[in-house]
Structures are given as C-alpha cells and as structure tokens.
Amino acid sequence: MVHHQNKAIREGDNPDLTAERVTGTFDTHSMAAQIYNSEAHARRRREITEIIAKRPELHDTKPFPFMTREEKILESSRKLTLITKHMNEIIEPNNSNEMFHLNNEVLGIEGHPMALHGIMFIPALTAQASEEQQKKWLTRAINREIVGTYAQTELGHGTNLQNLETTATYDVATQEFVLHTPTITGLKWWPGNLGKSSNYAVVVALMFIKGKNYGPHTFMVPLRDEKTHQPLKGITIGDIGPKIAYNVTDNGFLGFDHYRIPRTNLLMRHTRVEPDGTYVKPPHAKINYSAMVHVRSHMITGQAIMLSYALTIATRYSSVRRQGQIDTTQPEVKVLEYQTQQHRLFPYIARAYAFVFAGAETVKLYERVLEEVATGNVSLMADLHALTSGLKSVVSHYTAQGIEQARMACGGHGYSQASYMSEIFGVAVGGCTYEGENMVMLLQLARYLVKSASLVKTGQSSKLGPLVAYLGAKSDSTSLIDRTPTTGFAEYVKTFQHIARRQTLKAADKFFGLMEKGEKRPIAWNKSSVELNRASRLHTRLYIVEAFVRRVEEVADPRLKEVLTDLLHLHVNYELLDMSTYALEDGFVSSSQLDYVRDQLYFYLAKIRPNAVSLVDSWEFSDQELRSVLGRRDGHVYENLFAWAKASPLNKTDVLPSVDKYLKPLMESARASKL
Ligand SMILES: CCCCCCCCCCCCC/C=C/C(=O)SCCNC(=O)CCNC(=O)[C@H](O)C(C)(C)COP(=O)(O)OP(=O)(O)OC[C@H]1O[C@@H](n2cnc3c(N)ncnc32)[C@H](O)[C@@H]1OP(=O)(O)O
Ligand SMILES: Cc1cc2nc3c(=O)[nH]c(=O)nc-3n(C[C@H](O)[C@H](O)[C@H](O)COP(=O)(O)OP(=O)(O)OC[C@H]3O[C@@H](n4cnc5c(N)ncnc54)[C@H](O)[C@@H]3O)c2cc1C
Numbered sequence: 207m208v209h210h211q212n213k214a215i216r217e218g219d220n221p222d223l224t225a226e227r228v229t230g231t232f233d234t235h236s237m238a239a240q241i242y243n244s245e246a247h248a249r250r251r252r253e254i255t256e257i258i259a260k261r262p263e264l265h266d267t268k269p270f271p272f273m274t275r276e277e278k279i280l281e282s283s284r285k286l287t288l289i290t291k292h293m294n295e296i297i298e299p300n301n302s303n304e305m306f307h308l309n310n311e312v313l314g315i316e317g318h319p320m321a322l323h324g325i326m327f328i329p330a331l332t333a334q335a336s337e338e339q340q341k342k343w344l345t346r347a348i349n350r351e352i353v354g355t356y357a358q359t360e361l362g363h364g365t366n367l368q369n370l371e372t373t374a375t376y377d378v379a380t381q382e383f384v385l386h387t388p389t390i391t392g393l394k395w396w397p398g399n400l401g402k403s404s405n406y407a408v409v410v411a412l413m414f415i416k417g418k419n420y421g422p423h424t425f426m427v428p429l430r431d432e433k434t435h436q437p438l439k440g441i442t443i444g445d446i447g448p449k450i451a452y453n454v455t456d457n458g459f460l461g462f463d464h465y466r467i468p469r470t471n472l473l474m475r476h477t478r479v480e481p482d483g484t485y486v487k488p489p490h491a492k493i494n495y496s497a498m499v500h501v502r503s504h505m506i507t508g509q510a511i512m513l514s515y516a517l518t519i520a521t522r523y524s525s526v527r528r529q530g531q532i533d534t535t536q537p538e539v540k541v542l543e544y545q546t547q548q549h550r551l552f553p554y555i556a557r558a559y560a561f562v563f564a565g566a567e568t569v570k571l572y573e574r575v576l577e578e579v580a581t582g583n584v585s586l587m588a589d590l591h592a593l594t595s596g597l598k599s600v601v602s603h604y605t606a607q608g609i610e611q612a613r614m615a616c617g618g619h620g621y622s623q624a625s626y627m628s629e630i631f632g633v634a635v636g637g638c639t640y641e642g643e644n645m646v647m648l649l650q651l652a653r654y655l656v657k658s659a660s661l662v663k664t665g666q667s668s669k670l671g672p673l674v675a676y677l678g679a680k681s682d683s684t685s686l687i688d689r690t691p692t693t694g695f696a697e698y699v700k701t702f703q704h705i706a707r708r709q710t711l712k713a714a715d716k717f718f719g720l721m722e723k724g725e726k727r728p729i730a731w732n733k734s735s736v737e738l739n740r741a742s743r744l745h746t747r748l749y750i751v752e753a754f755v756r757r758v759e760e761v762a763d764p765r766l767k768e769v770l771t772d773l774l775h776l777h778v779n780y781e782l783l784d785m786s787t788y789a790l791e792d793g794f795v796s797s798s799q800l801d802y803v804r805d806q807l808y809f810y811l812a813k814i815r816p817n818a819v820s821l822v823d824s825w826e827f828s829d830q831e832l833r834s835v836l837g838r839r840d841g842h843v844y845e846n847l848f849a850w851a852k853a854s855p856l857n858k859t860d861v862l863p864s865v866d867k868y869l870k871p872l873m874e875s876a877r878a879s880k881l
Pocket of ligand 2: 357359362363364365396398452457636639640645
C-alpha cells in the first residue's frame with residue numbers, strides 16, 4: 207500500500223480529488239498539528255471524530271436546511287443531553303479545546319441551548335465572582351445544574367455601556383439590589399440563550415447607591431424557577447425571533463419590574479458593596495469587561511475555522527467541478543485551474559492560516575493576563591484590550607469577505623443550502639457585530655495607537671510597549687522589496703511597519719491638529735475617526751503578518767516549512783498589493799516594485815496549486831462537521847446533490863397542497879376563460 211502525505215485519501219473517492227491529494231508535498235497530520243497547536247490535540251481531534259462517527263445517535267437526523275427552527279432546537283437539545291451524559295467517554299474532562307471540537311462536530315455552528323453558558327456565563331463567573339460566590343454558583347454551572355447567559359446589550363444600547371438603562375439600585379434597608387427596566391429601550395435584547403434556555407444570567411446594569419451612579423456592574427440573577435423553568439415574578443422574558451443565521455440559539459429579551467436580588471449577587475471578586483452601601487473600587491475600571499475580552503480573544507480562532515470551512519468546501523469542489531477549456535484542444539478543466547479561481551481562494555487560504563496563528567498567540571496572552579489579573583496585576587489589560595479589539599475587527603471582516611468569495615467560487619451550487627455556505631457566512635458575519643461592532647472596536651485600538659503616537663512625538667519612544675515599538679523606529683527612505691532575496695520576509699515586515707507607522711502618525715497629527723485649531727477632543731476625534739480606523743487596521747494587519755512570520759520561523763519539518771513559506775509569500779504579496787495606496791502615497795514603494803510584487807503573487811498562486819487541496823484537508827474537518835454536500839471529503843458531489851434535493855420536504859409528494867388549492871384552479875379558470 208502506498209503511503210501518501212495527504213491522509214484524507216480513501217479508495218473509491220472521486221479520482222479528480224484523489225489526484226489533487228496525491229500531489230501534496232507534506233504530511234497533512236503534521237500540518238494539523240501546526241493548525242491546532244500540538245500534535246496531541248490534533249490527534250485527539252481525530253480520535254473524537256472517530257468516536258462520534260461510530261455513534262449514530264450523535265449524528266444529524268436530517269440535513270439542517272430541511273428542519274424548522276423548532277425542530278433544530280429540539281434536535282440540538284437531544285444531542286446536547288447525550289453529549290453531556292457521555293462526555294467523559296468522548297473527551298478528557300474539562301478540556302475546553304476538546305469540548306469545542308465535540309460541539310462543532312455534534313451540534314454545529316448554528317448554536318445550541320447552552321452556547322452562551324460556556325462562552326460567557328462560566329468565564330464571567332470564573333473571572334468576576336469571589337471565591338465564596340464561585341462555591342455557590344460556579345460548580346453548579348460547570349455541572350450544568352443551572353444554565354446561564356450574559357445579558358448586557360439592550361434594545362436601545364449595545365455599544366455605549368455607560369448609557370445602559372437597566373438599573374440596579376441598592377436598598378440599604380434590605381441589603382438588596384432592585385433591578386429595573388424603566389423603558390422599552392431598556393429591555394435586554396440579543397443575549398444568546400436568554401429567551402428560552404437559561405434560568406440564570408450574569409446581568410450588566412448601572413449600579414446606583416444612595417443616588418450615585420457607579421456605572422455598569424455585573425450581577426448574578428435568577429430568571430426562572432429551577433424546577434418549573436417558569437419565569438420568576440418580576441421578569442419578562444422571551445425569544446427575539448429569527449435571525450440571518452445562528453437560529454438554534456434563542457437570543458432573547460428580558461425586562462425587570464423592581465426585581466430584588468441579595469447584595470451578595472453583585473459579582474465581588476474585584477469590586478464590593480458593603481452592607482452599609484460603601485463602595486470598594488476595583489483595581490482597574492474595566493475589570494468587569496472580562497467576559498467580552500474572553501470571547502474576543504477566542505473568536506479569532508473560531509473565525510479562522512469558519513473561513514476554513516468555506517475554503518475547504520470551495521477548494522474541494524473546484525477540484526471536481528470541470529467547466530470550459532484553457533487549451534481548446536484539451537478536455538474541460540477543473541475550475542481550480544483558472545488563475546482567477548486561484549486568486550479568489552488561495553490568498554484566503556493563506557489568511558486563514560495567518561488568522562489561526564495569530565489566534566493562538568492571542569489566547570496565550572489572554573491566559574497570561576487572566577492569571578495576572580487574578581493576583582491583582584492589571585498592567586497588561588490595556589495591551590490585551592487593544593490587540594483583541596483590532597484582531598476581532600480585522601479577522602471577522604476578512605473572514606466574512608473570504609466566505610463570500612468561496613461561495614461565489616462554487617457558482618450556482620454555492621447558492622444552494624446544500625453547500626452550507628449561507629449558514630457559515632451568516633454565523634461568521636455576526637462576529638463583525640457581536641463583542642463590539644467592528645468600527646467601534648477599531649476606535650478602541652486607535653485610542654491606544656494615538657497614545658503611543660504621542661510618546662513618539664514627545665521623544666518618549668523608549669516607553670512604547672512591544673506591540674507598538676515599531677512606531678518609534680526610523681524608516682528607510684524607500685522599500686528594498688525587489689532588491690532582496692525572495693526568501694527574506696524582513697523587507698516586507700519593514701514595509702508594513704512603515705505603512706502602519708505613517709498612517710498612525712498622520713491620523714494622530716490630524717486629531718491633535720484639529721484640537722490645536724480649537725476643536726473639542728470628542729469632535730476632533732470624530733472628524734479623524736476614518737483615518738484613525740485605517741491606522742488600526744494597518745497596525746492589526748502588520749501584527750497578523752508578524753505572527754505568521756514567527757510561526758514559520760518555528761517550524762522544523764522542512765516539507766511543512768516549505769509550504770508554509772509559500773503561503774506566507776502569497777500572504778505578504780497579496781496584503782501589500784491590497785494596501786498599495788498607502789505604500790505609493792509617499793513613494794516608499796514604487797510602481798515598478800509593485801509589478802515585482804504582482805509577479806511574485808502569480809508565481810506563488812501557481813506554486814501553491816498542487817498543495818491547495820492538502821492545505822484545506824489539513825484542517826481535518828469531517829463531513830459531519832462541514833455539513834456540506836459540495837465539500838464532501840470523497841468528492842462525490844453530483845449524485846449526493848441529487849439525493850439531497852430528492853430529500854427536500856417539498857419532494858415528499860408530487861403535487862403540493864398549494865397547487866391543489868390555488869394553482870390548479872387558477873390555471874383551470876384561465877383555460878376556461880379562453881374557451
Ligand atoms: C467553528 C467555530 C464555531 C464557532 C461557533 C460560532 C460562534 C458564535 C458565537 C456567538 C457568541 C456571541 C456572543 C456575543 C456576546 C456579546 O456580544 S456580549 C456584548 C458585547 N458588547 C460589547 O462588546 C460592547 C462594546 N462596547 C464596549 O466594549 C465598551 O462600551 C467600550 C466601547 C469599550 C467603551 O466602554 P466604556 O466603559 O464606555 O469606556 P470609556 O469609559 O470610554 O473608557 C475607555 C477606556 O477604557 C479602556 N477599556 C475599555 N474596555 C477595556 C477592557 N476590556 N480592558 C481594558 N481596558 C478597557 C479603553 O482602552 C479606554 O482606555 P483609555 O484610552 O486609556 O481611556
Ligand atoms: C449574533 C449576535 C449575538 C449576540 N449575543 C449577545 C449576547 O450574548 N449578550 C449580549 O449582551 N449581547 C449580544 N449581542 C449584542 C451585540 O454585542 C451588540 O449588538 C453589539 O455590541 C453592537 O452594539 P449595537 O447593536 O448597539 O450597535 P450600534 O452601536 O447601534 O451600532 C450601529 C452603528 O453605529 C456605529 N457606532 C455606534 N457607536 C459608535 C461610536 N462610538 N463611534 C463610531 N461609530 C459608532 C457602529 O459602528 C454601527 O455602524 C449579540 C449580537 C449578535 C448579532
């Protein structure tokens with residue numbers, strides 16, 4: 207038996223796809239270890255996939271697109287109950303990476319009744335509840351004795367937390383907080399699983415003590431009776447209705463009518479209210495925003511995975527789809543042969559790898575900050591906030607663009623729900639909004655960049671943190687990009703640094719200049735905000751390139767290193783062309799250098815071509831996880847598209863009731879009137 211580098215090869219597969227896999231130059235299991243950050247975890251992912259494959263009760267009973275929302279929720283709850291019961295037979299206890307994979311395989315991306323429980327409720331209790339409170343609630347939450355969510359956003363306000371309307375007013379006499387929703391716009395609106403599934407929530411409300419507003423604080427709030435699941439008195443609660451996607455999750459609304467909770471339900475790890483109403487300040491004003499930072503840190507990887515779902519589907523399909531000829535004397539080609547198709551897909555494959563490498567670094571920094579904050583050291587909170595604000599915005603933006611490109615690359619079949627592209631897009635694009643609308647979060651990073659620019663301008667560059675140290679460096683007068691060996695990335699990094707530095711300093715100049723001319727700070731900020739956000743994007747894209755370079759430098763296996771180096775070449779050339787306006791503006795890069803960059807790009811599209819399928823196979827998504835007829839591992843697309851269409855609920859009968867009721871009489875009366 208021949209041992210291929212690509213471990214997805216099986217007998218009986220579509221030969222067009224097998225031919226792609228045979229040309230792969232590297233071991234896909236080893237690449238999976240890069241993607242998932244360790245050989246052990248990549249192996250465990252495969253083992254979990256195998257266990258699930260052997261347990262039909264954990265499989266979808268029919269394709270998701272054929273289910274109603276209610277059916278999907280029922281089906282998801284059934285599987286959630288099973289995986290809860292059999293968790294220890296499938297994954298290592300309390301291993302969040304394994305849990306993530308188990309959820310993606312069995313429950314999928316459309317959410318489930320305990321999605322927010324794991325993503326935000328438990329992280330909020332872990333970071334913000336005191337030890338005593340954790341004893342009371344955290345263990346019960348981990349055991350799934352109670353189900354919770356994170357209720358912050360309201361109908362009228364999501365971004366501007368200072369103007370939330372839900373109030374928590376301290377009553378010294380009873381030592382209780384009184385939660386109240388004063389208006390319709392003060393209703394909590396959007397929290398996942400709030401509508402129907404959760405019986406508790408960490409609620410964010412403005413805290414008032416003796417008439418003074420202390421701003422947003424987090425409270426543990428019971429919402430439903432633990433036995434009957436009926437809403438408690440004083441609580442109005444429900445589902446907000448269907449969304450673009452993610453409809454298995456019951457995003458909900460919530461109102462309070464003078465609803466009382468004990469003083470000790472204020473989450474008190476970092477902040478306290480004494481029985482007499484004395485307020486004890488936290489060590490950092492934004493310490494209670496930790497659940498948001500948790501999601502922002504982890505969603506970089508989640509977004510990279512969803513982008514890779516779409517790219518896996520489109521790249522495999524492009525290898526079995528034949529249409530048209532390049533050489534008219536030859537048979538029809540696989541659509542992946544077209545340079546335009548490669549240009550549509552391969553730079554996004556490179557981005558997906560870049561994002562997952564950046565995501566791994568972000569999670570590491572997050573874990574470090576979490577540990578430090580637990581011991582009272584808040585020094586890195588601002589850096590983490592700036593980094594995650596930029597990354598969540600840039601990565602979710604390009605992920606959505608990439609999924610849409612992948613959908614279009616599948617032609618008409620990409621428009622069918624059999625591709626699953628619309629759901630992947632719909633779920634991923636939510637990431638541009640949730641956890642801070644992208645423009646808003648870029649502006650958060652811009653605050654950090656402007657402060658850093660001030661240090662540069664006042665000769666204090668030595669005080670710059672490591673993420674922005676390049677802002678204080680001197681630039682060469684021109685880029686040396688086409689004058690260095692093609693294997694060196696340093697010149698590209700220098701060019702991206704130059705572009706990001708110039709834009710940051712320019713945007714900061716504009717902002718400070720407007721203030722010097724007499725504009726008030728917030729007005730000057732608003733008038734500079736498009737330029738400021740450009741700086742934030744360029745800074746973040748520089749970070750992503752650097753994370754990619756760091757990872758490629760670490761790789762020891764020469765075959766992996768070669769293909770990752772090819773991807774990195776593709777990435778830096780594509781990125782530079784994409785931001786060429788900035789490079790051309792001050793003549794740092796000339797148009798002849800851009801011609802070189804373009805040639806490099808085309809060279810690497812062609813070089814990557816034989817590895818394209820292996821690069822997407824390396825993510826090792828099972829068919830169950832992808833839920834896409836077009837993206838099937840075996841490449842047998844056409845017969846399965848036909849089977850899928852035949853299974854459509856509309857095809858249960860030959861004549862629909864609507865035809866009997868309306869169309870037949872309509873046609874009959876049209877015919878009769880002609881007589
Ligand atoms: C295969 C993959 C499968 C995946 C499956 C699919 C996944 C789907 C999952 C879906 C789950 C979705 C869950 C979503 C949940 C939510 O959306 S929860 C709600 C999130 N809401 C937001 O993010 C709101 C955004 N707004 C804010 O964060 C804040 O309002 C603000 C914009 C940051 C401003 O806050 P405010 O308190 O008003 O700030 P200011 O008083 O103006 O101060 C600004 C200074 O504060 C610093 N700062 C802000 N936040 C932090 C922080 N977290 N840490 C550290 N510092 C912070 C900021 O830097 C400013 O500092 P200075 O410049 O020094 O003043
Ligand atoms: C799928 C999904 C899941 C969610 N899950 C949860 C959850 O579990 N819990 C929860 O509490 N919330 C949740 N949310 C809510 C989400 O966090 C908010 O919708 C998000 O933070 C954006 O806030 P907003 O809706 O108020 O947008 P808005 O702030 O109203 O944004 C509208 C526009 O105004 C602009 N804008 C607003 N403020 C500024 C500013 N200061 N400067 C410049 N431009 C500005 C924005 O850029 C945007 O273009 C979820 C949302 C979605 C879509």
